[in-house]
Amino acid sequence: MSLIPLAAIWDSPDWTLARNLGILLFIVLWLATAYWTFKDARRRIADPWLVGLATLVGLFPPFLGPIIYMFFRPPEYLQDARERELEIKAMEERLAQLDQRCPVCRARVEPTYLVCPVCTTRLKAACASCGQPLDALWQICPHCATPVAPSLPALEDVSPRPRRTTRRRTTSD
Ligand SMILES: [Zn+2]
Numbered sequence: 001m002s003l004i005p006l007a008a009i010w011d012s013p014d015w016t017l018a019r020n021l022g023i024l025l026f027i028v029l030w031l032a033t034a035y036w037t038f039k040d041a042r043r044r045i046a047d048p049w050l051v052g053l054a055t056l057v058g059l060f061p062p063f064l065g066p067i068i069y070m071f072f073r074p075p076e077y078l079q080d081a082r083e084r085e086l087e088i089k090a091m092e093e094r095l096a097q098l099d100q101r102c103p104v105c106r107a108r109v110e111p112t113y114l115v116c117p118v119c120t121t122r123l124k125a126a127c128a129s130c131g132q133p134l135d136a137l138w139q140i141c142p143h144c145a146t147p148v149a150p151s152l153p154a155l156e157d158v159s160p161r162p163r164r165t166t167r168r169r170t171t172s173d
């Protein structure tokens with residue numbers, strides 16, 4: 001068994017194939033990690049110039065760049081940040097709805113108030129059947145299912161009369 005000279009191994013077609021495959025694998029992995037950096041940066045960074053810079057870092061130095069990028073990348077996805085902002089806005093709107101004020105004197109009023117206790121301004125109409133406060137847009141009382149009269153009750157409606165309407169009597173009896 002004779003020793004094969006090194007030069008023969010270097011020039012052998014098998015070695016050339018293995019070397020070329022190794023180079024190809026290196027390039028594919030290198031580009032894949034750089035592409036991953038680009039994709040990740042695009043999801044986290046809004047500024048296209050900074051995304052380009054992050055991609056450059058992902059390319060050079062090869063393989064080390066993406067790790068360096070990971071140290072400095074923003075901790076949050078843009079999508080998550082946007083969703084959180086929307087959530088906060090919705091919460092603020094909900095709080096603003098809770099914080100209702102009298103349109104005349106700006107005193108804080110509860111949603112259940114019929115009149116402003118400070119300036120006696122009429123805030124809401126009461127249900128003709130159960131007396132619960134009704135919102136301006138409601139077509140029907142949510143508490144007792146009585147349809148809301150099209151306009152606010154006039155003064156003569158306040159005069160004492162049987163509370164139960166004829167419609168209710170016909171349906172219940
Ligand atoms: Zn008031």
Ligand SMILES: [Zn+2]
Nearest residue numbers: 127130141144
């Ligand atoms: Zn009612």
